[in-house]
Amino acid sequence: MLPIFNRRTFVSLGLYASLTLSTSLQLTFGPEATLRLADYYTRDAASRDEQFRGWYPDFGSLANDSQAVHALRHGELWKFSSLWGDTAFYVRQATHPEQSVPPYKYRFLPTTIVGALHESTQLSVEAVFVIFNVLVSVLCALFFEVHLRTHFGFSRVTSVLGGCLFITSSAITGTLAFPMLEPASALCSCLLFMAAYSRNALGFACAALAAVATKEILAFSGLLWWLHREPGESKWASALMATIPVIAFGAYRLLLGGSAVEVNYGYNLLEGEFPKYGQRLFGLRSSAGLLVQMFLAFAFIWTGLLNALQHPLLRRSLPVIPLVLFASVLLSSRITRVIGVLYPIVIPAFLLYFDTGTAKNKAEPA
Numbered sequence: 001m002l003p004i005f006n007r008r009t010f011v012s013l014g015l016y017a018s019l020t021l022s023t024s025l026q027l028t029f030g031p032e033a034t035l036r037l038a039d040y041y042t043r044d045a046a047s048r049d050e051q052f053r054g055w056y057p058d059f060g061s062l063a064n065d066s067q068a069v070h071a072l073r074h075g076e077l078w079k080f081s082s083l084w085g086d087t088a089f090y091v092r093q094a095t096h097p098e099q100s101v102p103p104y105k106y107r108f109l110p111t112t113i114v115g116a117l118h119e120s121t122q123l124s125v126e127a128v129f130v131i132f133n134v135l136v137s138v139l140c141a142l143f144f145e146v147h148l149r150t151h152f153g154f155s156r157v158t159s160v161l162g163g164c165l166f167i168t169s170s171a172i173t174g175t176l177a178f179p180m181l182e183p184a185s186a187l188c189s190c191l192l193f194m195a196a197y198s199r200n201a202l203g204f205a206c207a208a209l210a211a212v213a214t215k216e217i218l219a220f221s222g223l224l225w226w227l228h229r230e231p232g233e234s235k236w237a238s239a240l241m242a243t244i245p246v247i248a249f250g251a252y253r254l255l256l257g258g259s260a261v262e263v264n265y266g267y268n269l270l271e272g273e274f275p276k277y278g279q280r281l282f283g284l285r286s287s288a289g290l291l292v293q294m295f296l297a298f299a300f301i302w303t304g305l306l307n308a309l310q311h312p313l314l315r316r317s318l319p320v321i322p323l324v325l326f327a328s329v330l331l332s333s334r335i336t337r338v339i340g341v342l343y344p345i346v347i348p349a350f351l352l353y354f355d356t357g358t359a360k361n362k363a364e365p366a
Contacts, residue, residue: 009142012160016141019167020134024176028077029130037080038072076126078178087179094118094125094179103264106252109213110184129179137176140187141167147190148348151197151313153358158351165347170297171340182337185215192221193344196228197313205244212248216263217338219245220323227316264331281329290329296336298343304350311352317345 027034045053045060053059062068078087089104094115097108110132117128141163148159166172166186175182188211195204204225211218222242229238250260280286295302305321308314324342328335 008156012142012145012163013138015160016138016163016167017134019164020137020176023168023173025130025134028177037075037077038069042069042072076124078126081178083175083178083180090129090179090181091125094129102258102262103216105256106216106258106262107181107214108252108256109210110181114179126179130177133176133180133183136187137167137172137183140183140190143187143190143194144344144347147194147197147344148351151194152311152348152351154348154351154355158355161354162347162351165301165350166343169340169343169347170299171337171343174337180337181215182340185211185218185341186343188214188218189341190344192218192224193317196221196224199228199230199233201241204241208245209248212245213252215338215341216249217324217327217341219249220320220327220341221245223323224317224320227319228313290335293334293336294325294339297339298346301346301350304346304348304352306349307352308345308349311349311357314345314349321345 026032040059041062043060044063048059062072076091078084078091081087086104089100090107090111093100093104093108093111095118097105097111097115100111114125114128114132117123117132118125121128123131144166145159145163148154148162149156154162171182172186188207191207192204192211194200195207204221208218208221211221222245226238226242229235253262254260280290305318308318321342324339325335328338332338
């Protein structure tokens with residue numbers, strides 16, 4: 001593990017923090033923010049000459065609408081994003097968890113932390129969420145860097161590159177500046193992979209309980225633990241550990257008033273209810289759209305999977321990918337950010353193009 005006060009650790013910390021600013025935060029925050037929500041529509045139309053107004057007839061079109069002007073100038077950023085449907089519940093859940101609805105209320109860990117920080121700092125929920133996401137993302141990049149060095153034997157530079165690829169991945173850059181849970185999900189995913197590769201049962205159990213309380217897609221970790229069992233390891237003990245995420249999935253739902261197998265917006269699988277997202281697989285255009293969504297999660301970094309068979313850890317992790325993709329397609333409308341939790345497989349595989357690593361490969365399980 002990297003020592004806490006290691007100078008290079010602080011260099012990595014500064015690098016990852018800088019990347020959160022340059023790839024995510026600078027678009028919406030600060031004096032040089034790219035997006036200015038009010039200016040174009042709320043300025044006095046007469047502030048530009050007649051030729052300009054002829055080019056853009058909607059310039060200043062809301063200047064005389066006081067309600068619109070107020071909303072644009074004082075509205076929270078998440079209300080102007082395409083994520084507003086999710087963020088609205090996360091923001092409310094942070095201060096009024098009893099008013100939330102499925103599936104958001106089952107993702108209670110991040111909103112509980114944000115709610116506590118909101119109470120203690122008196123900052124707005126939105127501001128606390130952004131701070132929380134930045135801290136979690138940077139911490140995750142540091143853990144991921146350690147993971148790449150420890151379990152793959154990559155050089156320090158290659159491992160830092162992996163941390164940079166994580167920070168600049170679509171799931172992080174698209175959600176970090178908003179009240180969303182992808183950064184926290186990414187941290188849980190990293191901890192799950194680290195525990196599974198190290199065969200740290202206590203670490204895995206704790207990470208799994210936190211992970212499923214963050215995003216239900218992380219229940220895939222049960223399969224991950226089973227796939228990485230070691231020679232001589234009791235299959236019964238491994239199977240028991242693998243059930244922890246699944247049990248947590250059902251237990252959280254029962255404790256919060258739902259069905260043990262409730263998915264999406266209150267669908268109960270035991271009663272034959274199921275979201276209709278899977279129907280997208282039967283249309284040529286919708287199937288093509290799904291492929292585009294999947295591609296956008298990691299773009300050409302997906303090509304690293306061509307290397308996955310070369311490394312035992314990655315080779316044994318591969319079955320997790322179709323499981324996550326299948327669950328995402330069936331249960332989610334927007335899957336690009338959801339499948340971002342696969343980065344602990346995709347990014348190391350891509351890094352093999354640059355560095356074959358030196359860590360001792362584990363033997364195949366019996």
